[in-house]
Amino acid sequence: MSRILTVLGAQLAPVPFDxxxxxxxxEDVVHTARASYPDVDLxxxxxxxxxxxxxxxxxPADEHMARVAEPIPGPLTERVGKIAARxxxxxxxxxxxxxxxxxxxxxxxxxxPEGRLVCTYRKLFPWRPFETxxxxxxxxxxxxxxxxxxxxxxxxxxGWFPEVARGLALGGAELILHPTLTTTPDREQELxxxxxxxxxxxxxxxxxxxxxxxGGGRSIGVDPEGRVLFLLGDxxxxxxxxxxxxxxxxxxxRGTRGLNRVLQQAREAPAAAFEPYRRFLRD
Numbered sequence: 001m002s003r004i005l006t007v008l009g010a011q012l013a014p015v016p017f018d019x020x021x022x023x024x025x026x027e028d029v030v031h032t033a034r035a036s037y038p039d040v041d042l043x044x045x046x047x048x049x050x051x052x053x054x055x056x057x058x059x060p061a062d063e064h065m066a067r068v069a070e071p072i073p074g075p076l077t078e079r080v081g082k083i084a085a086r087x088x089x090x091x092x093x094x095x096x097x098x099x100x101x102x103x104x105x106x107x108x109x110x111x112x113p114e115g116r117l118v119c120t121y122r123k124l125f126p127w128r129p130f131e132t133x134x135x136x137x138x139x140x141x142x143x144x145x146x147x148x149x150x151x152x153x154x155x156x157x158x159g160w161f162p163e164v165a166r167g168l169a170l171g172g173a174e175l176i177l178h179p180t181l182t183t184t185p186d187r188e189q190e191l192x193x194x195x196x197x198x199x200x201x202x203x204x205x206x207x208x209x210x211x212x213x214x215g216g217g218r219s220i221g222v223d224p225e226g227r228v229l230f231l232l233g234d235x236x237x238x239x240x241x242x243x244x245x246x247x248x249x250x251x252x253x254r255g256t257r258g259l260n261r262v263l264q265q266a267r268e269a270p271a272a273a274f275e276p277y278r279r280f281l282r283d
Contacts, residue, residue, distance in 0.1 A: 003148050003245040005175065008033050008040045009208040009230075011219045011237045014049050016057035016212070019068050022050060023076070026093070027083050029238070034087045037240050041145070042090035046210035047156045047181040048106065049094040050076065055183055056214035065133070069097035069104045077109055077117055085115030090145065094179040094208075095123065095155050103134040108153045108179060110143060119143040123155040124164060131157075140164050142171045149174045149245035152203075156180040159193050159207070162200070169201035169263055174248040178207040183215030191220055191231070199226035202252045202263050204243050211236055224251040 122136025152173030
């Protein structure tokens, strides 16, 4: 029997610099989506959506990050957990600003249908020099949806670094959730990278972008052979995709287009393939 997961990507605009208003919008979208698409298993939201981040909107951008950052767990994650529990759905709520002592991280949060916070991830590659959050110090994580499969999480600029997606695939990820907030012209390159990360790791990639005041949009879903499942426009949209996670195993076993067993060969690669990384290792 196939392992089916129905994913909803929410390509949305925040209420600029208004976390309370954005949280109310988030809750409305969750319940509207549940009513309109009752078979959806998991909802994915953009990077920093709940932080109400909008780089081009008039407002207190310089102070905003410090003002809205809070610990995890904290009031915001408690509220989102309750929303997930009422909806009875998995919710990958994009990312928020996490306060950890004197540091602020860009941290992804995932909740199960009981409202439990089952996965957090601090972005490894903040978009330098423009993003001033502190980089995480742990690998991008995977988590299990019981009876269905293994999912991984990375955030926006992480997708430009092949080590992140490859690490998730080697950790067992069959689908990578990739919340994003890109308003700049390099979105064109990110669409290529989403396909590349799917192809070289033989994994589904669902990359959901926000649509703030300027730029954004063009969310994309890709299958394990790099075929585009959906590509949205530049307005708010909800997209639903039914994915068969058994397809990942088939592609990895038989090869992309019946030929290339990329992930298997990476697992079996000679040590010399990774020698260039040695210089970056720290004790």
